[in-house]
Amino acid sequence: xxxxxxxxxxxxxxxxxxxxxxxxxxxxLLREMGIAFxxxxxxxxxxxxxxxxxxxxxxxxxxGSFPTLVINNKKxxxxxxxxxxxxxxxx
Amino acid sequence: xxxxxxxxxxxxxxxxxLKNDALDGGYRLNPDAEFVKNLIRGLLKNEQRYGYRACPxxxxxxxxxxxxxxxxxxxxxDSDIEEYGACYCALYVSEAITDGTRKVAPVPERRPPRSQxxxxxxxxxxxxxxxxxxxxxxxxxxxxxxKVCGYLCARDQPPGICPVCKAKKDRFERFL
Ligand code: SF4
Numbered sequence: 001x002x003x004x005x006x007x008x009x010x011x012x013x014x015x016x017x018x019x020x021x022x023x024x025x026x027x028x029l030l031r032e033m034g035i036a037f038x039x040x041x042x043x044x045x046x047x048x049x050x051x052x053x054x055x056x057x058x059x060x061x062x063x064g065s066f067p068t069l070v071i072n073n074k075k076x077x078x079x080x081x082x083x084x085x086x087x088x089x090x091x
Numbered sequence: 092x093x094x095x096x097x098x099x100x101x102x103x104x105x106x107x108x109l110k111n112d113a114l115d116g117g118y119r120l121n122p123d124a125e126f127v128k129n130l131i132r133g134l135l136k137n138e139q140r141y142g143y144r145a146c147p148x149x150x151x152x153x154x155x156x157x158x159x160x161x162x163x164x165x166x167x168x169d170s171d172i173e174e175y176g177a178c179y180c181a182l183y184v185s186e187a188i189t190d191g192t193r194k195v196a197p198v199p200e201r202r203p204p205r206s207q208x209x210x211x212x213x214x215x216x217x218x219x220x221x222x223x224x225x226x227x228x229x230x231x232x233x234x235x236x237x238k239v240c241g242y243l244c245a246r247d248q249p250p251g252i253c254p255v256c257k258a259k260k261d262r263f264e265r266f267l
Contacts (some may be wrong), residue, residue: 020147027195064200
């Protein structure tokens with residue numbers, strides 16, 4: 001997990017792929033909003049680390065797709081849904 | 092987003108060739124060239140690390156036979172363009188998007204989840220069983236269907252490349 005510093009909005013975790021356009025946009029949006037979050041590029045993980053990450057993503061988002069944004073282990077936003085992300089994490 | 096070992100010339104070359112192939116087959120690339128080039132970097136990176144151009148917005152397994160449906164252009168592209176105006180990655184878009192009359196919005200994942208995916212071979216067999224259930228046994232030639240665009244042809248073997256969408260021979264299934 002990589003950490004990005006910013007405003008504390010709880011435990012914000014972004015599961016992304018290093019090659020995916022919408023994942024990049026989601027990460028840029030969180031940075032622009034100045035929010036503290038952790039992210040991981042699941043395609044760059046190896047073996048069991050990758051398996052664990054996929055299982056976690058599937059737990060929150062059964063289709064196992066990216067980007068998956070998990071807020072406080074509760075709310076999940078799948079895909080680059082700018083409006084929804086702003087509402088969930090806005091000021 | 093730059094990947095080591097992939098030069099800007101390679102990206103530009105891939106961009107031009109994708110663009111031409113798209114236009115030839117009646118498809119359109121996303122008008123946001125920078126966004127498209129980022130996806131192309133992803134495609135080239137996947138080609139480098141997996142040996143095939145797996146969809147940049149999906150997690151590839153590294154096993155071609157499991158990922159054949161998400162080798163770009165994927166089996167889901169045309170249905171997603173039709174329904175949502177863009178493929179899952181928004182590399183390919185509809186005319187309404189290039190016109191500016193519709194905006195690109197997130198496309199839900201159409202690929203079945205991991206637990207419901209068989210290998211491509213199992214899926215091909217299933218389709219043949221469905222398609223072959225009717226009484227077409229006396230056709231002089233088998234009919235092949237391109238799983239990417241639906242193109243049909245009747246000949247001994249599928250063509251090397253789909254004349255409509257340029258998918259390779261291994262993307263064809265026996266239809267009748
Ligand atoms: S056509 Fe399919 S594989 Fe290619 S970029 Fe679009 S969604 Fe990904």
